[in-house]
Amino acid sequence: MDCSFTLCHSHDTVKAAIQKMISDQTSYAIIADEKSIYQGVLTAGALLQTKDFELLVEQVMQDAEPLNEDGSIADIRPSLLEIIPVVNHIKTVVGVISIRSAFQYLPEALSSLDTGRSSGFRRTPQLSAKYTINDIVGQSKPILLMKEQIIAAAKTRSTVMVLGETGTGKELAAHSIHRLSSRRHNAFVRVNCAAIPDNLLESELFGYEAGAFTGAVKGGQVGKFEAADGGTIFLDEIGDMPLTLQSKILRVLQEKEIEKVGGRAPIAIDVRIIAATHRNLRELVREQKFREDLYYRLHVIPIQMPPLREHREDIPMLVDFFLTKQAEELGIDRPDTDRDFMAALIEYDWPGNVRELANIIELAISMSHGTITKDLLPPSMLPELFSYRSDDEAAVLRSYTEEAEKEAIIKALEIYGGNKIKVCDSLGISRSSLYNKLKKYDIDA
Numbered sequence: 001m002d003c004s005f006t007l008c009h010s011h012d013t014v015k016a017a018i019q020k021m022i023s024d025q026t027s028y029a030i031i032a033d034e035k036s037i038y039q040g041v042l043t044a045g046a047l048l049q050t051k052d053f054e055l056l057v058e059q060v061m062q063d064a065e066p067l068n069e070d071g072s073i074a075d076i077r078p079s080l081l082e083i084i085p086v087v088n089h090i091k092t093v094v095g096v097i098s099i100r101s102a103f104q105y106l107p108e109a110l111s112s113l114d115t116g117r118s119s120g121f122r123r124t125p126q127l128s129a130k131y132t133i134n135d136i137v138g139q140s141k142p143i144l145l146m147k148e149q150i151i152a153a154a155k156t157r158s159t160v161m162v163l164g165e166t167g168t169g170k171e172l173a174a175h176s177i178h179r180l181s182s183r184r185h186n187a188f189v190r191v192n193c194a195a196i197p198d199n200l201l202e203s204e205l206f207g208y209e210a211g212a213f214t215g216a217v218k219g220g221q222v223g224k225f226e227a228a229d230g231g232t233i234f235l236d237e238i239g240d241m242p243l244t245l246q247s248k249i250l251r252v253l254q255e256k257e258i259e260k261v262g263g264r265a266p267i268a269i270d271v272r273i274i275a276a277t278h279r280n281l282r283e284l285v286r287e288q289k290f291r292e293d294l295y296y297r298l299h300v301i302p303i304q305m306p307p308l309r310e311h312r313e314d315i316p317m318l319v320d321f322f323l324t325k326q327a328e329e330l331g332i333d334r335p336d337t338d339r340d341f342m343a344a345l346i347e348y349d350w351p352g353n354v355r356e357l358a359n360i361i362e363l364a365i366s367m368s369h370g371t372i373t374k375d376l377l378p379p380s381m382l383p384e385l386f387s388y389r390s391d392d393e394a395a396v397l398r399s400y401t402e403e404a405e406k407e408a409i410i411k412a413l414e415i416y417g418g419n420k421i422k423v424c425d426s427l428g429i430s431r432s433s434l435y436n437k438l439k440k441y442d443i444d445a
């Protein structure tokens with residue numbers, strides 16, 4: 001099969017290469033620095049006008065499924081065969097995309113990549129948990145209580161349900177449980193149920209037998225459950241799982257076996273399930289969108305992540321943590337913050353929780369020259385900064401700001417034809433924050 005590779009150093013060249021690859025119907029490996037490949041791929045995704053493409057890319061970038069040291073693919077997931085990332089020695093996705101199987105050409109392509117990054121490829125431990133309980137910052141009562149629950153849960157084999165608003169550290173909790181458990185030397189496999197299109201999720205989770213469907217990879221595919229055998233599977237955003245698959249998860253919990261797509265015999269597996277969601281599962285059960293029996297099966301050990309507004313005393317410590325971390329990443333001296341900046345952070349309502357705090361610190365660091373002051377806070381925090389005004393005035397101000405925010409989102413959705421990633425980029429907000437706001441303002445998108 002014909003195959004060539006293209007080195008790209010800008011968003012536009014990635015976009016052009018992808019367009020060419022699609023129109024030529026041939027194989028290309030596209031290699032670029034992480035920023036240009038990310039933006040380029042997303043733009044190409046928009047060109048293709050398939051929402052699934054974006055989701056797949058997002059998933060791949062997030063999971064960073066890696067290549068081996070020699071550049072060969074460590075693990076190819078057939079359902080995502082078309083989008084494969086390359087991870088460099090500092091675990092950053094530098095990105096490789098292939099619409100056809102261009103993989104055999106990667107070592108050659110990588111050795112020609114003149115970014116200084118191609119050297120020192122290391123196999124990222126894709127099946128291991130990255131975070132430990134020490135990565136959870138905070139000394140407040142709610143955080144210490146949550147950490148105790150994590151330690152207690154780790155000692156058991158039971159299913160754990162991690163609950164909490166977006167950005168409260170549910171993923172950190174899941175990693176920590178695995179790392180503290182007797183399964184820590186075995187695999188930890190994360191699946192973001194919301195990021196994988198429904199039609200791919202079943203084969204992704206359970207794998208499939210050879211010839212199960214048209215386009216299936218020869219020899220079949222191992223699913224995430226099987227990959228996690230002996231270890232832990234983390235089903236993130238389980239509230240977004242379709243009902244049909246919920247019954248298959250129930251079966252795993254009850255029978256401790258899985259059935260591959262197109263498979264004839266069940267396969268016994270030993271996997272600990274940790275699930276998480278920011279949704280209100282009880283509500284979903286009431287609406288018949290989530291199975292009640294699965295709800296109870298999952299809630300053997302529930303762990304509630306506290307929202308940041310309920311442990312404000314940890315904010316200075318978290319700010320210090322993110323300032324140090326981000327200054328290190330940027331290779332600059334850690335800047336100081338003034339009192340007003342910290343006071344405003346402590347007072348704010350934190351809808352996006354710790355993730356939002358980390359983003360605000362990142363933004364402030366990038367705009368600051370020396371000490372970080374209150375005027376480096378984003379305008380979205382404005383109403384909270386006026387909290388010394390009367391309640392009425394604050395409410396009026398808030399309604400104006402909310403109206404403006406709603407309009408900005410509707411406008412951005414129009415401009416970008418509903419492409420949420422572009423909308424987030426243009427508004428400088430995270431995807432989860434966008435989804436929260438769409439819900440809050442009842443915007444159809």
Ligand SMILES: Nc1ncnc2c1ncn2[C@@H]1O[C@H](COP(=O)(O)OP(=O)(O)OP(=O)(O)O)[C@@H](O)[C@H]1O
Binds near residue numbers: 171432
């Ligand atoms: N207590 C904490 N200490 C340090 N970092 C934290 C803490 N809580 C959250 N974070 C950081 O905030 C970000 C969001 O955390 P995480 O992804 O675990 O949240 P989540 O609850 O799983 O969010 P979502 O529901 O949106 O997936 C991550 O960068 C994480 O490292």
